[in-house]
Amino acid sequence: MSIVSSEAPRLELRGLRKYFPASGVLAVADVSLEVAVGEVVALIGENGTGKTTLMNLLFGVHHADAGEILIDGRPVVIRDQQDAIANGLGMVHQHFELVPSFTVAQNVLLGREPRKRGLFDNAEAERRVARLAEETGLAIDPSRRVADLPIGTQQRVEILKALAADARLLILDEPTAVLTPSEADELVAMVRALAATGRSVVFISHKLPEVQAVADRIVVMRKGRVVGDLRRGNASDAELALLMVGREVLLVADRNEGAAGRPLLEVSGAVAPPTDEGGSGLRDVGFTLRSHEVLGIAGVSGNGQDELIEAIAGLRPLDAGQVSLEGVGLTGSSPARVRSAGIAHIAADRMHVGLNLDASLEENAASTAYRSRRFSRWGVVRKGLRRRFAERLIADYEVRGASPTRTVGSLSGGNLQKIVIGRELSGSPKVVLANQPTRGLDVGSIEFVHRALSAARRDGCGVLLVSAELDEILALSDRIAVMYNGELIGPYDRFEVDRERLGQIMARGKEL
Amino acid sequence: MNAFVDFLNSGIRLTTPILFAAIASMISARAGVLNLAIESKVLAGAFVGILVAAGAQNTTVGVVAAAGAGAVIGLLLAFADRLGVDLVVLAIGLNILVLQLTVYLMRSYLGGVGTFSPDLDPIPPIVFPGLSELPVVGPLLARLNWIVYLGFVLVVLVALFFRTRSGRHLIAVGEAPIAAASAGLPVARTRLWALVAAGAIAGIGGAYLSVGDLGLFTRNMSGDRGWIGITAALLALNRPAFILPAAGVFGFASAASIRLQQIDVPANLTQFIPQGAAFVALVLVGIRSTSRDDLTRLWRNSSRLRLRKRLRNPPPDPARASSAPSGAGSQTPDEHDRTTHH
Numbered sequence: 080m081s082i083v084s085s086e087a088p089r090l091e092l093r094g095l096r097k098y099f100p101a102s103g104v105l106a107v108a109d110v111s112l113e114v115a116v117g118e119v120v121a122l123i124g125e126n127g128t129g130k131t132t133l134m135n136l137l138f139g140v141h142h143a144d145a146g147e148i149l150i151d152g153r154p155v156v157i158r159d160q161q162d163a164i165a166n167g168l169g170m171v172h173q174h175f176e177l178v179p180s181f182t183v184a185q186n187v188l189l190g191r192e193p194r195k196r197g198l199f200d201n202a203e204a205e206r207r208v209a210r211l212a213e214e215t216g217l218a219i220d221p222s223r224r225v226a227d228l229p230i231g232t233q234q235r236v237e238i239l240k241a242l243a244a245d246a247r248l249l250i251l252d253e254p255t256a257v258l259t260p261s262e263a264d265e266l267v268a269m270v271r272a273l274a275a276t277g278r279s280v281v282f283i284s285h286k287l288p289e290v291q292a293v294a295d296r297i298v299v300m301r302k303g304r305v306v307g308d309l310r311r312g313n314a315s316d317a318e319l320a321l322l323m324v325g326r327e328v329l330l331v332a333d334r335n336e337g338a339a340g341r342p343l344l345e346v347s348g349a350v351a352p353p354t355d356e357g358g359s360g361l362r363d364v365g366f367t368l369r370s371h372e373v374l375g376i377a378g379v380s381g382n383g384q385d386e387l388i389e390a391i392a393g394l395r396p397l398d399a400g401q402v403s404l405e406g407v408g409l410t411g412s413s414p415a416r417v418r419s420a421g422i423a424h425i426a427a428d429r430m431h432v433g434l435n436l437d438a439s440l441e442e443n444a445a446s447t448a449y450r451s452r453r454f455s456r457w458g459v460v461r462k463g464l465r466r467r468f469a470e471r472l473i474a475d476y477e478v479r480g481a482s483p484t485r486t487v488g489s490l491s492g493g494n495l496q497k498i499v500i501g502r503e504l505s506g507s508p509k510v511v512l513a514n515q516p517t518r519g520l521d522v523g524s525i526e527f528v529h530r531a532l533s534a535a536r537r538d539g540c541g542v543l544l545v546s547a548e549l550d551e552i553l554a555l556s557d558r559i560a561v562m563y564n565g566e567l568i569g570p571y572d573r574f575e576v577d578r579e580r581l582g583q584i585m586a587r588g589k590e591l
Numbered sequence: 592m593n594a595f596v597d598f599l600n601s602g603i604r605l606t607t608p609i610l611f612a613a614i615a616s617m618i619s620a621r622a623g624v625l626n627l628a629i630e631s632k633v634l635a636g637a638f639v640g641i642l643v644a645a646g647a648q649n650t651t652v653g654v655v656a657a658a659g660a661g662a663v664i665g666l667l668l669a670f671a672d673r674l675g676v677d678l679v680v681l682a683i684g685l686n687i688l689v690l691q692l693t694v695y696l697m698r699s700y701l702g703g704v705g706t707f708s709p710d711l712d713p714i715p716p717i718v719f720p721g722l723s724e725l726p727v728v729g730p731l732l733a734r735l736n737w738i739v740y741l742g743f744v745l746v747v748l749v750a751l752f753f754r755t756r757s758g759r760h761l762i763a764v765g766e767a768p769i770a771a772a773s774a775g776l777p778v779a780r781t782r783l784w785a786l787v788a789a790g791a792i793a794g795i796g797g798a799y800l801s802v803g804d805l806g807l808f809t810r811n812m813s814g815d816r817g818w819i820g821i822t823a824a825l826l827a828l829n830r831p832a833f834i835l836p837a838a839g840v841f842g843f844a845s846a847a848s849i850r851l852q853q854i855d856v857p858a859n860l861t862q863f864i865p866q867g868a869a870f871v872a873l874v875l876v877g878i879r880s881t882s883r884d885d886l887t888r889l890w891r892n893s894s895r896l897r898l899r900k901r902l903r904n905p906p907p908d909p910a911r912a913s914s915a916p917s918g919a920g921s922q923t924p925d926e927h928d929r930t931t932h933h
Binding site: 161164174175177178180185186189190192197198199240 | 751755760762763769771772773774775776
């Protein structure tokens with residue numbers, strides 16, 4: 080595809096509006112938007128501002144109440160996804176739509192397979208995909224089975240699939256939410272390369288740094304409207320955050336100073352095998368976490384952070400080493416015992432580990448403390464107490480759209496995390512294990528989580544914070560350690576290290 | 592020597608209906624449906640087949656009618672699938688219904704519950720001039736009629752079909768309905784054709800029992816062959832390459848059990864052999880974690896039996912698929928399709 084210098088924008092939206100009568104939500108109030116040929120437009124906004132609904136309008140999942148969609152200057156009617164694809168739109172969802180047992184080539188050409196003598200021509204399919212991959216700079220081995228590929232590569236398959244369908248406008252919905260930092264960097268480079276071939280890209284995100292890196296233009300949505308449309312470089316992160324939230328946001332959480340207190344959690348000589356997902360295990364990890372302290376664990380995901388947190392939480396046995404809380408040994412204890420000793424655990428995977436999405440909010444809120452006197456007597460659940468606790472949690476943590484008896488599966492990520500944090504901080508824990516507590520959250524929810532963790536620290540907790548976001552670590556931590564290939568480097572005092580120095584340690588496991 | 596050749600011959604004949612049932616189960620499974628109604632399709636095929644064959648005095652017409660009977664049950668399943676009926680529950684009901692329906696019809700119209708033996712010659716074996724007179728080959732091929740050979744041909748045809756574009760689409764629909772739908776494949780229609788084809792094939796397997804082998808019908812003639820076929824398909828990992836050996840395991844287990852009865856091994860022990868083989872096969876399937884996952888996925892696709900309700904907002908797809916591809920792993924929860932429901 081060559082760079083077409085047409086007057087008309089690739090995509091133009093005029094006054095789109097969508098109201099959901101059932102829920103009474105005006106998801107898209109009045110959106111007009113243009114995307115030029117070869118342009119990368121980032122669409123940002125908090126959760127629930129209508130970004131996804133807008134894209135669903137483009138893909139015929141919903142139908143607009145008012146407004147027009149123009150592609151290359153022509154008004155189009157999009158009834159379903161096939162119409163959208165026929166009009167040159169391609170979408171890469173957060174949840175990949177791939178056939179796991181098929182190869183890359185078989186997935187990319189699903190529905191348009193080449194044939195030879197009536198049979199599927201696998202060799203030809205692989206040749207075509209290899210050619211497409213080369214043209215677009217998305218390096219991939221077409222003969223690999225998709226199930227064997229890492230997430231970042233699977234995403235590449237999705238992008239190739241859209242390109243094979245001749246997509247001239249590619250929509251990426253939260254594409255980096257599932258990626259490791261290095262994969263995300265690669266994605267940004269790929270998107271820029273695609274734009275250079277004349278394809279337009281809409282990049283939905285709420286991570287400001289990557290948006291600044293990838294986009295030519297940044298469109299900010301709030302409450303179903305476009306509230307900002309800025310060229311790259313014309314807005315700082317703080318200004319964008321202000322536009323998104325509509326008020327000043329604390330991008331740097333307040334770290335009230337004060338000396339760390341007595342030692343709480345002590346880990347020494349911890350050795351563990353890697354996780355199934357291919358982590359790096361633990362190699363002789365040891366540290367002490369004190370009260371009134373946030374110990375930040377930085378590092379690229381998969382360097383042993385999950386193993387460390389799970390080992391402390393009692394979810395994973397250690398091959399060697401000791402864990403103790405205030406001098407009481409907890410090595411090899413069950414999760415229930417670890418919790419009753421006073422260790423709370425904000426799990427990285429709130430969808431599967433942190434919460435039961437099929438259970439009601441009150442059941443989730445009480446799920447870690449059923450055995451305590453707070454929620455049961457003589458082994459019988461005290462439903463009134465549980466209900467009152469859930470109601471207070473909803474009020475205190477501003478869990479929007481929730482009721483105690485409804486299942487939590489329909490809530491957004493930020494609200495789910497509020498339930499987890501509300502539950503974990505409620506039993507006055509001594510130590511909080513926070514594993515990626517803000518992953519996938521919007522700016523407002525991130526701020527909320529940061530404030531909650533700071534408050535726990537103020538109240539005397541020791542917080543062990545694992546995060547792949549270096550800025551988060553730097554903003555919240557009193558001391559910072561880095562995990563690299565299963566080893567813990569540091570901890571350093573917060574003022575001994577800066578971004579650059581930590582980045583070096585994260586990348587190489589040592590300083591230059 | 593002679594006894595061994597006889598054993599092989601009877602093993603092949605006993606394998607045939609199981610093979611048809613297994614192919615039917617494999618096609619359904621590959622389309623993403625846990626088809627537990629195969630037993631009823633086999634039985635319906637056996638019953639309708641012999642009735643029509645006796646009426647028309649033509650075995651071929653009977654076999655075609657049997658295929659039609661099975662296809663109708665397949666159509667019923669496909670229709671129920673679209674309505675969102677629980678296919679597992681429906682299949683159990685169908686199995687009971689067809690059995691009792693044949694008993695009722697036999698008692699009311701065919702003069703007895705036990706056996707219906709019309710004036711009909713079973714399908715004659717295919718005689719290969721030259722081969723049939725040979726010492727070992729002759730007895731080996733004795734009493735094998737065209738349905739037996741059709742079974743072998745069908746295995747090859749299905750294997751080839753899975754390499755065609757339509758076959759690839761069927762597999763995609765079964766494994767990742769959302770991906771298939773977003774690629775523009777007709778998910779519901781593909782499932783419908785798969786279930787109809789599976790029904791017809793299972794029906795022919797039933798016709799082999801009545802029209803093909805014996806020329807009579809007995810109560811519950813299918814005798815768990817549908818279930819054993821499902822087991823065989825599981826053992827074959829739903830792959831055409833393994834389907835014949837897997838069905839053969841059960842066919843020859845039955846042959847062995849008959850043979851052992853003739854040499855005074857207690858019947859209650861020998862009759863256990865086929866079921867014992869099925870048990871071992873299921874244990875093997877259960878040990879292999881990917882087969883277990885496949886089975887779980889089929890169950891999720893086909894049944895609504897859960898302890899709890901599922902997510903309130905399932906992904907918007909026409910085929911009510913249960914989950915995104917497993918490779919995608921745990922997703923960050925986000926506004927994806929949740930925004931509008933607050």
